[in-house]
Amino acid sequence: MKEYLRAFEESKHTKQREFDDAVDGGAYFGVDLPFPASVKRGIRGPMDRFVANELEDGKVVPPSATAKEHCSRVCLDIGRFFFENSIPFNCVRSPSFISMVRSIGGYGRGLKPPSMHEMRTWILKEEVKTTSAIVDEIKATWKHTGVSLLSDGWSDMRNRSLINFLVNNQYGTMFLKTVDASDVVKNAQKLFELLDEVVEEIGEDHVVQVITDNVVAYKAAGRLLMEKRTSLYWTPCAAHCIDLMLEKIVDFELNKKVAKKDLLRPAATRFATAYLTLESMYELKQPLQHMFVSRDWKGCAWAKKDEGKAVRKIIMSDNSFWASVVYSIKTTKPLVDVLRVVDGERAPAMGFIYATMDEAKEKIAKNLNDEVVAYKEIWNIIDDKWEKQLHRDLHTTAYYLNPQFRWSENVSEHAEIKKRLFNCMERMIKDNDTYLKVDVQLDEYKNKRGLFGSRASMSTYTSRAPVDWWEHFGDEVPHLKAFAKRILGLTCSACERNWSTFNQVHTKKRNRLSTLFLNKLVYIMYNKRLKHKHSKRQLRKEKDDPLVVEDVASDDEWIANPNDENDIDVDDANSDDIEADHMDEGTSSSIPRKRGRNEVSKKGKGKEVQHRMRTWMRMMKVQEMIIIKLDY
Structure with missing residues (x-):
C-alpha cells in the first residue's frame, strides 16, 4: 500500500513538472527575460518594464523588450489559449473577460491559477451567490407586477428530457432551474405535479399565467393546474x-x-x-x-x-x-x-397579440x-x-385594457370581449370589494374621464408602452391600474428563450454534466x-x-x-x-x-x-x- 501511495505521489509530481515545463516552454511572454518565467519576483508593476533588473550575482541586465513587445507576447499567449481550447473569438467582448485580464494584471507575477476542483466548488458557489443578489432585485418586483412561469422542454446529448423553468415580467426574464423530466414528460399527472411544485416555489399570488408547449400532456396538465390554482391561467406558447x-x-x-x-x-x-x-x-x-x-x-x-x-x-x-x-x-x-x-x-406583448392577429x-x-x-x-x-x-381570456382582456386599441376608431365591440374581460376579473380578483371597484373604474377608462382625458394622456396613448401609460395616468383608478398592469406586463411566448445559453453549457465536451451543475x-x-x-x-x-x-x-x-x-x-x-x-x-x-x-x-x-x-x-x-x- 505504501509503495502504491509513493508511486502515486511520484506520478502526481511528475505530471505537475511536465505541466509546468509545457507552460514555461509554450509561453510567448517571459522567454527572454533575465529570470525564469516561474520566479515569483519580476515584473510587478508598469514601471518595471522600463527599468533594469538586478540578479543575485549583482549583475544588472537592461530590459530586454519594449512595453509594446511585452504586450504582443501576452496577447499571443491569450490567443493560444483561445485557439487550443476552441473558444469563440467573440469572448474577448465579454465584460467578464476584460475584468479577468485586469485582475490578473493587477495581481502581478506569481498568481497561481485555480484548480479544476476549485472552479467546480467554492468559486462556482461564490458566483452563484453573486448572481442570486442580481436575481433578488428582480424578485422584489414580482409582488407588484405578477409573473409568467415559462416552461420549455428540450433534449440533451444524453437523450434526457429536460425542462427549463423561467420567470418573466416586464423587467425581464429570470432563469429559475432545469428539471430532468425524462420519467414524467409524457405523463399529464406528473407534469401537473411538477408545474404545481414550481408555482408553489415562486408563490401562487405572484403567478398570473403558466406558459408551456402545446402537446397533449401539457394541455391536460394545464387544465389540472387551473382546477387547483383558481387564480392563474395556463396558456400555450x-x-x-x-x-x-x-x-x-x-x-x-x-x-x-x-x-x-x-x-x-x-x-x-x-x-x-x-x-x-x-x-x-x-x-x-x-x-x-x-x-x-x-x-x-x-x-x-x-x-x-x-x-x-x-x-x-x-x-x-x-x-x-x-x-x-x-x-x-x-x-x-x-x-x-x-x-x-x-x-x-x-x-x-400581451396587449398586442389579439389585435395583431x-x-x-x-x-x-x-x-x-x-x-x-x-x-x-x-x-x-x-x-x-x-x-x-x-x-384566451388574458389575450382578450389585454386587448380591452390597451388604450391603443380600445380608443381606436376601429375598436371591436364584440360581446365576446366583454365576456372574457369579466371572466378574467372573476378569476384573478377574489376580493369582492376590489372586484366592484374595478368594475366601476372601468367606466372612467372607457369614457376617458379624469387623468385619462388629459392632454398628456391623449397625446401619448398611441406611443407609450401600455404598462408605462397606465403607470402615468392610472392614479385615480388604483385598483383598475393594478389589474391592468398585472395583465399588460405579461409575455406570450416561452419557446427558445435560452437555447443558445444551454447550447454553450451543454456541448459535446461537457455532455456528462449533472443536472445540478447544468442548473448552476x-x-x-x-x-x-x-x-x-x-x-x-x-x-x-x-x-x-x-x-x-x-x-x-x-x-x-x-x-x-x-x-x-x-x-x-x-x-x-x-x-x-x-x-x-x-x-x-x-x-x-x-x-x-x-x-x-x-x-x-x-x-x-x-x-x-x-x-x-x-x-x-x-x-x-x-x-x-x-x-x-x-x-x-
Missing part, C-alpha cells in the same frame, strides 16, 4: 402556435399546383427565418440578376458547375420561381410580423386582392389554431446576461418599444440572428467561421442585407462574386434556408 400556422399554410401551398411546380418549402430553421430570406431575395432580385450577367460571374468557378448553372437559370428565366416567392411572402409575412411581436423580449388576417386578404377564394383556406388555417389553442452554470450565464442587457439599455437610455409592427424592418437582427443585439456576444460562435471565410476569400463584405443597397461590388477580381454565390448556394441547399424543387 404563442410563438409555437403561430409557427404551426405557418407550417400548415406551407403544406397548403405545397399541395397547390402552381405552374406544375411546388412552391418554396421552409427548412428546419428558427421559426420564420426562411420567409424573411425569401423577402430579402426578392428585394435583391435586380442586383442578383446583374451579378449573373457580369464578367466576374463568367470567370467564377461556380459558372462552370451544374449547381451554378441551375441557380442561374432559376434566377434569370424561371418566372414561376419569382411568382412563387411573391406568393409566399404575401401569405406569410403578416404572420411573421405577429411572431416578432409575441417572441420579442424588449416589451410585453386580426390585422395579419386583413393584410393577407389585402395582399391577395381581397379575393375570398384566394385567402379563405389560409384564414381557416389561422382560425383553427387561434380558436382551439391561442384565443445556466443560472449564472443567463441571469448575468439579463443584468448586462438591462444595464446596457439604461446606459443608452432606450425607451420601451411600443411594438408597432409596421416599424420592424424585415432584416431585423431578430430574424438574421437568434441572439439579441444587446446580448453578450459569447454565443455567436458561427461568426468566427464567417470572419474566417471573409479572410480566406480576400473580401470584407457579403451580400448586402439592409434595404437600399442595390449595387453589387465588382472589386476583388471575382472573389466577391464567388463569396456571394457561395452564400446563395448555402441558402438554397436542403439543410440551409430553403428547398427549391426543380421537378416539373
Whole structure:
C-alpha cells in the first residue's frame, strides 16, 4: 500500500513538472527575460518594464523588450489559449473577460491559477451567490407586477428530457432551474405535479399565467393546474402556435399546383427565418440578376458547375420561381410580423397579440386582392389554431385594457370581449370589494374621464408602452391600474428563450454534466446576461418599444440572428467561421442585407462574386434556408 501511495505521489509530481515545463516552454511572454518565467519576483508593476533588473550575482541586465513587445507576447499567449481550447473569438467582448485580464494584471507575477476542483466548488458557489443578489432585485418586483412561469422542454446529448423553468415580467426574464423530466414528460399527472411544485416555489399570488408547449400532456396538465390554482391561467406558447400556422399554410401551398411546380418549402430553421430570406431575395432580385450577367460571374468557378448553372437559370428565366416567392411572402409575412411581436423580449406583448392577429388576417386578404377564394383556406388555417389553442381570456382582456386599441376608431365591440374581460376579473380578483371597484373604474377608462382625458394622456396613448401609460395616468383608478398592469406586463411566448445559453453549457465536451451543475452554470450565464442587457439599455437610455409592427424592418437582427443585439456576444460562435471565410476569400463584405443597397461590388477580381454565390448556394441547399424543387 505504501509503495502504491509513493508511486502515486511520484506520478502526481511528475505530471505537475511536465505541466509546468509545457507552460514555461509554450509561453510567448517571459522567454527572454533575465529570470525564469516561474520566479515569483519580476515584473510587478508598469514601471518595471522600463527599468533594469538586478540578479543575485549583482549583475544588472537592461530590459530586454519594449512595453509594446511585452504586450504582443501576452496577447499571443491569450490567443493560444483561445485557439487550443476552441473558444469563440467573440469572448474577448465579454465584460467578464476584460475584468479577468485586469485582475490578473493587477495581481502581478506569481498568481497561481485555480484548480479544476476549485472552479467546480467554492468559486462556482461564490458566483452563484453573486448572481442570486442580481436575481433578488428582480424578485422584489414580482409582488407588484405578477409573473409568467415559462416552461420549455428540450433534449440533451444524453437523450434526457429536460425542462427549463423561467420567470418573466416586464423587467425581464429570470432563469429559475432545469428539471430532468425524462420519467414524467409524457405523463399529464406528473407534469401537473411538477408545474404545481414550481408555482408553489415562486408563490401562487405572484403567478398570473403558466406558459408551456402545446402537446397533449401539457394541455391536460394545464387544465389540472387551473382546477387547483383558481387564480392563474395556463396558456400555450404563442410563438409555437403561430409557427404551426405557418407550417400548415406551407403544406397548403405545397399541395397547390402552381405552374406544375411546388412552391418554396421552409427548412428546419428558427421559426420564420426562411420567409424573411425569401423577402430579402426578392428585394435583391435586380442586383442578383446583374451579378449573373457580369464578367466576374463568367470567370467564377461556380459558372462552370451544374449547381451554378441551375441557380442561374432559376434566377434569370424561371418566372414561376419569382411568382412563387411573391406568393409566399404575401401569405406569410403578416404572420411573421405577429411572431416578432409575441417572441420579442424588449416589451410585453400581451396587449398586442389579439389585435395583431386580426390585422395579419386583413393584410393577407389585402395582399391577395381581397379575393375570398384566394385567402379563405389560409384564414381557416389561422382560425383553427387561434380558436382551439391561442384565443384566451388574458389575450382578450389585454386587448380591452390597451388604450391603443380600445380608443381606436376601429375598436371591436364584440360581446365576446366583454365576456372574457369579466371572466378574467372573476378569476384573478377574489376580493369582492376590489372586484366592484374595478368594475366601476372601468367606466372612467372607457369614457376617458379624469387623468385619462388629459392632454398628456391623449397625446401619448398611441406611443407609450401600455404598462408605462397606465403607470402615468392610472392614479385615480388604483385598483383598475393594478389589474391592468398585472395583465399588460405579461409575455406570450416561452419557446427558445435560452437555447443558445444551454447550447454553450451543454456541448459535446461537457455532455456528462449533472443536472445540478447544468442548473448552476445556466443560472449564472443567463441571469448575468439579463443584468448586462438591462444595464446596457439604461446606459443608452432606450425607451420601451411600443411594438408597432409596421416599424420592424424585415432584416431585423431578430430574424438574421437568434441572439439579441444587446446580448453578450459569447454565443455567436458561427461568426468566427464567417470572419474566417471573409479572410480566406480576400473580401470584407457579403451580400448586402439592409434595404437600399442595390449595387453589387465588382472589386476583388471575382472573389466577391464567388463569396456571394457561395452564400446563395448555402441558402438554397436542403439543410440551409430553403428547398427549391426543380421537378416539373
